[in-house]
Amino acid sequence: MSSPAATPPLVHRESHKDYEGSKLGMWLFLFTEIILFGGLFILYSAYRARYPLEFHEAGQHLNVVIGVANTIILLTSSLTVAFAITAIQKGARTICLCCLSATIVLGAAFLVNKYIEWSGEIGHGLYPNSPVLMQRPHGDQIFFGLYYSMTGLHGLHVFAGIAVLSIMLGLVAGKRITSADFSKLENGGLYWHLVDVIWIFLLPLFYLAA
Amino acid sequence: MEHPETHVHIVPYRILIRVWLLLLLLTAVLVATTRLMHEALSVWAMLIITPLKAGLVLFFFMHLKYEKPYLRALVFLTFGLLTIFIGMLFFDILRR
Numbered sequence: 266m267s268s269p270a271a272t273p274p275l276v277h278r279e280s281h282k283d284y285e286g287s288k289l290g291m292w293l294f295l296f297t298e299i300i301l302f303g304g305l306f307i308l309y310s311a312y313r314a315r316y317p318l319e320f321h322e323a324g325q326h327l328n329v330v331i332g333v334a335n336t337i338i339l340l341t342s343s344l345t346v347a348f349a350i351t352a353i354q355k356g357a358r359t360i361c362l363c364c365l366s367a368t369i370v371l372g373a374a375f376l377v378n379k380y381i382e383w384s385g386e387i388g389h390g391l392y393p394n395s396p397v398l399m400q401r402p403h404g405d406q407i408f409f410g411l412y413y414s415m416t417g418l419h420g421l422h423v424f425a426g427i428a429v430l431s432i433m434l435g436l437v438a439g440k441r442i443t444s445a446d447f448s449k450l451e452n453g454g455l456y457w458h459l460v461d462v463i464w465i466f467l468l469p470l471f472y473l474a475a
Numbered sequence: 476m477e478h479p480e481t482h483v484h485i486v487p488y489r490i491l492i493r494v495w496l497l498l499l500l501l502t503a504v505l506v507a508t509t510r511l512m513h514e515a516l517s518v519w520a521m522l523i524i525t526p527l528k529a530g531l532v533l534f535f536f537m538h539l540k541y542e543k544p545y546l547r548a549l550v551f552l553t554f555g556l557l558t559i560f561i562g563m564l565f566f567d568i569l570r571r
Contacts, residue, residue, distance in 0.1 A: 285543075292546060296553045303557040307564055314568045329506075336502055344495040347486065347536045354485045451538075458537045465528045468502075469521040473509040 284448050291452040295459050298422075302463050305415050309470060312407050319404025324475030326391060327412070331382045332472030335375050336464065342371035343461045346430070346454045356444035358437060365434045368457065372427040379420050383413075412471055419463055426457045484541035494535040501528050 313320045349364035390397030393410050433453045436442045442450045501524050508520035534540040539547055 289546065292549065296549070299553050299557065303560070306557075307560055310561055310564055311568070314565070333502070333506055337499065340495060340498045340502070343532060343536050344491055347491045348488060351486055351488060351491065354483060455537055458532055461536075462529045462532050465532065466525060469505065469509070469525050473506065473517070473521065 282446065282448070287448045287452060288455075291455050295455060298459060298463075302415075302418070302466075305411070305418070306466065306470070309411050309415070312404070312411065313474075316402075316404025316407065319402050320408050321475055323401075323405045323408035324471060326386070326389070327472050327475070328382050328385065329472050329475075331378050332468055335378050336468050338371050338375050338378070339461045339464050342368045342375070343458050345371065346457045350447065350451055350454050353437065353442060353444055353447045353450055358440075358443075361437055361450075362434065365430055365437065369427055369430050369434065372423055372430070372457075375423055376420060376427075379416070379423075415467060416471070419460070419467060422460045422463070426460050429453045429456055484538070486535065486538065486541070490535065494531050498528055498531055501531075 345364045345367040349361045349368065352358075352361035352364060386392065391409055392398065393406075393413060398406055398409060430453055433442065433450050436449060505520055505524045505528075508524075509517040512520070533550065539550060
């Protein structure tokens, strides 16, 4: 057993904050997300090249209005989270809280739209392995398989983003995120923006390609 | 004790609003092109406008414009890698 004298002196860790390191770590995580969705985009491209007519036809069953509305919602939510970060950097806590709340509400609105959209499609019998879809061409089945997995995975990310931003809201309200220490909020914002970037690519692939 | 975050560029509200308006405008152009124009033109619109929109979010909303060059290089590397993969896929499809 080592003597107490051999242990290194205690360092006050709470004073050490590596702002750049935490941001780099967040970006590295985002790269894994880009590659995750990138793999699915490659899969989509390969099947689209194989079944161009079926993808074109199947895309017409999707609701363009909801797709575009959700795009406007997500773009606006990106603006509000960017506002929240500018606000906290300027020390405007109330504006930051309002913008973060608006972002969470917009995220929830996106998911409500997604629910309405999916309910409509499932109501028409368009879901993986449904009797209606099984009678349609193979390309249609693959289109809807990709549609549900890619927008579903994206929806899960929106849900996770809402959870992350809700925690940030609590931290800002509790003055744990301040104008002197805002890297958590900035990293949460980066995650939310990436979810928006992925949707920017999903819109033309599924809704506008018909 | 907390230290103020060093080397931080605060993006003004007005720049964020301009970027948001530009994103909405590009979305409107994209939707209009794909609804009204010929298919070849709408494919080109998608290939140009979509990465442009993603770039605006990355550069302004995600502050990449104000980050150090190595971070921008890493982001380009990741997207570049993905572009190479997609390019190889289409090369494979066309030469099959």
